[in-house]
Amino acid sequence: MQTNISPASQPSMEAPKGGNFRKIFRIFLPFFSNAKSTVGFIIFCIFxxxxxxxxxxxxxxxxxxIHVPNLSPTADHWFGTTNTGQDIYSQFIYSARSTMVVGFGAGILSTIIGLIFGVVGGYRGGLTDAILGFITNIFLVMPGLALMIVIQAYLTASSPYLTGLIIALTGWAWGARVFRAQTMTLANRDFILAAKMSGMSSFRIMVTQICPNMMSIIAGNIMFATLGAILAEAGLAFLGFEDINSISWGTMLxxxxxxxxxxxxxxxxxxxPGLGIGLVGLSLVLMNFAVDQITNPRLKVQKRRKNHGSKAARA
Structure with missing residues (x-):
């Protein structure tokens, strides 16, 4: 006997409303787990x-x-004006955009390059590791600031974004050494051996098995590489090795x-501009506490034990 099921009684295949927002909220929830990460996240969101x-x-x-030169802060010009009559507050606002783009762009790109060199070399070993390790060591022994100054000196038209690219291409080696060491500790674990026996390719093992187990290190490297890129760009611009007509906190200095x-x-x-650089750097350092909590299972276990202990003490 055929039974008719009304559409109202059929289970809905649509995702529950607000499900995506709940997932996003869960991702950012650890940033409010302690005072340090909360302050850092708020400062970062403001910028x-x-x-x-x-x-x-x-x-x-x-x-x-177009304004009166050398004005101190007023209601019309919150940060005053320069000696040529430019509004410093407007320069500060636009400089935040270039600084954030340069910092995160260079931090992510240098982390990707270091991840490729470190994971491939640490997992493959042998001649591959020797070649990649040799290239990494060359970039390690090169003085980073001097190398960036030499490259900038030969460029006829530099900009904050080109400076960020140079910083990323010259500053990835330290991260690569950390990724290589961590990969070597994971390469002989049981789950990696099981993946090899199942016929999984080396590329897939590196992407789906090794990299996810290094997320804490990867996230931390992005944070500190971003901070280093922001400081390096500001330093190069301050020394005059960048287009002095570009808008950035370094050129303001x-x-x-x-x-x-x-x-x-x-x-x-x-x-x-100095306070802006300092606050962005401080926000990245403070947010790193939350990143560790998201990606490090040991910290999650410690937090649960601490919560259970506090509840037992109240009881």
Missing amino acids: VVIAIFAPIIAPYDPSAA YWASNNAALIRGAWWWFIP
Whole structure:
């Protein structure tokens, strides 16, 4: 006998409403697990919003020299003006965009390069490891800042984004050594041997078995590589090895230094870019506590034990 099931009684195949939002919330929940990561996440989100909505937030064109020169902070110019009449607050807002793009772009790219060299060399071993290790050692012994200065000196048209690319291509070696060491500790584990016996290819083992077990190290490397890229870009721009007409916190410091802002007491010119660099770096360091908690199972177990212990003490 055939039974008719009404559409209302059939199980719905659609995803529950709000399911995607709950997943996203679970991902970012560890950033609010302690005071340090919460403060870092809030500071980081503020700068992300500033970078995305810079054209809306900035009241003036950052390059337009149309205001009264050398103004101290006022209601119309929150951070004052430069000696050529440019609004420093607008420069600060637009510089946040270039700094965030350069920092994260260089940090992610250098981590990817280091991951390729480290994981492939550590897993394959033999001649492959010797060749990749030799290339890595060359970049390790090269003085990073001097190499970037030499490259920048030969470029006729530099920009913050090109500087970020140079930083990524010259700063991946330290991460590669860490990834190689961790890969070598994982290569002989039982689950890797089982994957080999099942016929899984080397590429698939490296991507699906080794890399996921290094997520804590990978995430930490991205954080600190981003911080290093931000500091390196600001340093190169401050020394004048970048297009001085570009908008970044480093070029703001360059012009402030060249116009003796510190001697003249024009603190509103050099404190905002320096404070911006410091706050972005601080947010990355503080967020690393949450990244460890997300990717490190041992920290999750310790947190559960701590919670159980506190509940038992209350009882």
